[in-house]
Amino acid sequence: NTKAVILVGGPSRGTRFRPLSLDVPKPLFDVAGHPIVWHCLTAIAKVPSIQEVVMIGYYDESVFRDFIKDASHEFPNLPIKYLREYEALGTAGGLYHFRDAILKGRPERIFVLNSDVCCSFPLNEMAELFDNKDAEAVILGTRVSDDAAPNFGCIVSDSHSRRVLHYVEKPEGHISNLINCGVYLFSVDAIFPSIKTAIKRRTDRPRLVSYPSSENLESSFMADDDDEKKEVLRLEQDILSDLADSKQFFVYETKDFWRQIKTAGSAVPANALYLQKAWQSGSEELAKPSPNLIAPVFIHPTATVDPTAKLGPNVSIGPRAVIDAGARVKETIVLEDSHIKHDACVLYSIVGWNSTVGAWARVEGTPTPVTSHTTSIIKNGVKVQSITILGKETKVNDEVRVQNCICLPFKELKRDVSNEVIM
Ligand code: GDD
Ligand code: GTP
Numbered sequence: 175n176t177k178a179v180i181l182v183g184g185p186s187r188g189t190r191f192r193p194l195s196l197d198v199p200k201p202l203f204d205v206a207g208h209p210i211v212w213h214c215l216t217a218i219a220k221v222p223s224i225q226e227v228v229m230i231g232y233y234d235e236s237v238f239r240d241f242i243k244d245a246s247h248e249f250p251n252l253p254i255k256y257l258r259e260y261e262a263l264g265t266a267g268g269l270y271h272f273r274d275a276i277l278k279g280r281p282e283r284i285f286v287l288n289s290d291v292c293c294s295f296p297l298n299e300m301a302e303l304f305d306n307k308d309a310e311a312v313i314l315g316t317r318v319s320d321d322a323a324p325n326f327g328c329i330v331s332d333s334h335s336r337r338v339l340h341y342v343e344k345p346e347g348h349i350s351n352l353i354n355c356g357v358y359l360f361s362v363d364a365i366f367p368s369i370k371t372a373i374k375r376r377t378d379r380p381r382l383v384s385y386p387s388s389e390n391l392e393s394s395f396m397a398d399d400d401d402e403k404k405e406v407l408r409l410e411q412d413i414l415s416d417l418a419d420s421k422q423f424f425v426y427e428t429k430d431f432w433r434q435i436k437t438a439g440s441a442v443p444a445n446a447l448y449l450q451k452a453w454q455s456g457s458e459e460l461a462k463p464s465p466n467l468i469a470p471v472f473i474h475p476t477a478t479v480d481p482t483a484k485l486g487p488n489v490s491i492g493p494r495a496v497i498d499a500g501a502r503v504k505e506t507i508v509l510e511d512s513h514i515k516h517d518a519c520v521l522y523s524i525v526g527w528n529s530t531v532g533a534w535a536r537v538e539g540t541p542t543p544v545t546s547h548t549t550s551i552i553k554n555g556v557k558v559q560s561i562t563i564l565g566k567e568t569k570v571n572d573e574v575r576v577q578n579c580i581c582l583p584f585k586e587l588k589r590d591v592s593n594e595v596i597m
Contacts, residue, residue, distance in 0.1 A: 185232075290436065316352070328343075372407060519538070
């Protein structure tokens, strides 16, 4: 008997996902034809023992209403509900606040998933390790480069027993390149008492230092200073290192793909990875390959694609989008109601809702290497992310070239631009 909790965050997060999160909450942004959080749900639906899914966040109640309605049709055996925090309570604060609802029906264990990661979610494998080790907690881990590791929670484990020996959230220096993927399985009898202990410790000995918010750990031109609340409880800082002391905390290391979805540009590799996964599993949803269609490609049934346009690989075309003759689209997400006119070329980009790319225009970004795991757009004052993003209702005029740009909504691009943020 198991439940799953998805941490969806709220409107003050996801600032690095602008300009796309200006129009849709990040968890509902479509990659590979489905909202980001839908990919979590499909993985959860494959775990037979899961009786309920609880989404916890501080978005308005109305935000997930339609999504939950649609998902309930698609996953009829999986009751899904959304519980709203009155303010950001932190990754463990929400769990604790809603403990009565979560514990209803007496689940023995709970999966907890960050909604902003893209991976194959090997939940059944984690459950198997949990059973084999008689664990109190299992964390999903993956190896990244030494450079990237300190951007994440770092795990020191015993390679033989897979026991977690130490856990440090975003360490100052190098500790390990095995990192926290943001997916956990906890025994109910371990996690809630641990949170309680953390709360008690906090009340007994008020903190001297406040945690930096992950959103402003690195400077980002889009990041807000979100005021850190004193009451927030974080799974990562307040709970996981305690669990490591308990000795019944294990890590399941995935060799499969894993990526964080923080910046808007990271939706492009996430889209590619989920499309490839769907392709490998023989998904019926994808377009049939042909000389002008290099798999994997997702085309929404309501989109119109001219047969002389060449699409793929790793392209998603949204509802009612129109792609005209001779256009070339590759490694790109084209969102609802957009129009790519004839002979335009769109590479490594996201074309926002209702945008138009003119005839013979060229909109392109530069691919980020798969190993980079960049979490910010600007590093040391230099723009590092180079996926081109056109916000909602952008108009790129005919024959204009847009290269490595982020364009805020409602702009008309009349001249060639490169390496700019167009505000
Ligand atoms: N409900 C709710 N309430 N959700 C929250 C809150 C909150 O107050 N704060 C964050 N979340 C959600 C976010 O939407 C996201 O899905 C997840 O919790 C983690 O977000 P962050 O707190 O911003 O952490 P992070 O992404 O920088 O780092 C975490 O994930 C990494 C993997 O992607 C940590 O767990 C790292 O250790 C880990 O490596
Ligand atoms: P193959 O890779 O051999 O199938 O050829 P391709 O022309 O599709 O090239 P590729 O997939 O590598 O990448 C797309 C390339 O198409 C870009 O680098 C552009 O040079 C080129 N291109 C630019 N504009 C257009 C256009 O309007 N139509 C088409 N079909 N291609 C364009």
